[in-house]
Amino acid sequence: MTEAAKTPWHLWVVGGLSLLVNAFPVVDFTLTNLQNEFWLSPLTEAQRTFILGAPAWANVCWALGGIGAFVGSLLLLFRSRHALTAYLASIVGLAGSTYYQHILNGDTLRQLFQNVPVIVTGVIWVIMLGLIFYARAMTAKGVLR
Template sequence: MNGNVKAPWHLWAVGVITLLWNGFGASQWYMQVMKVRSYYADMTLEQVQFIQAQPVWVEIVFGVGVWTGVLGALMLLLRRKLAFNAFVASLIAVLANTVYMQVLTNGRELFGVGTLYAAIAVIVVAAASAAYAHFARSRGIIR
């Protein structure tokens, strides 16, 4: 497919949805890193202490996960094949963050089983984003 071919509707749908999804994650990361008071408003003291005591690498992995997701969505909308690489980086970072929260710490105990369901949803979206970008790249939709 050459660059003059109109992008299919599903490219725009997936691109916009993933941009909104990852943009929400980026806002969560920003509020956590900047210690925005409203971000912590509904948390218990133990939950706030847990988040603020996380190792720096966890904060970095969280940031890499959401910002490479945003980058992947933007690349998808710009029809760039590197969207796949960005989404794969996002997926790897999301998996690392999930292992920390769900396996290596008592995060699930502190935040509840809902965090596990949320983590599964994030992993599914990240994997689906990478899969779609791979599909789009293999079909020449993105170049």
């Protein structure tokens, strides 16, 4: 039986920070879909209509993206090789959300929110790809088991 590699200090930093960052989409998805008035209060009526009017498949992508990222971060902290699988599932959800928002509804999204969603989506893609490469590297080094 092979011994697992020692946990590097950066795994705790990356795992902890990513858990904090990836908690936001879980909270956002939950409170938005519960139509929490406090959470939705900063939005205009048109923005609410757009967000709450998303088709079921887009909501599934949103949930998969956000919850997958959060679970991936938990699994990273637990040193599980399945963190990579969760991050890959998350990127599938992110791809679906990106397609719905920016390809199918890009003009409407820009009219309602200006360029903010483009920037936010770009940052999310960079973070998620970084987490995928990190989890892959830690799996290859035997840190994730």
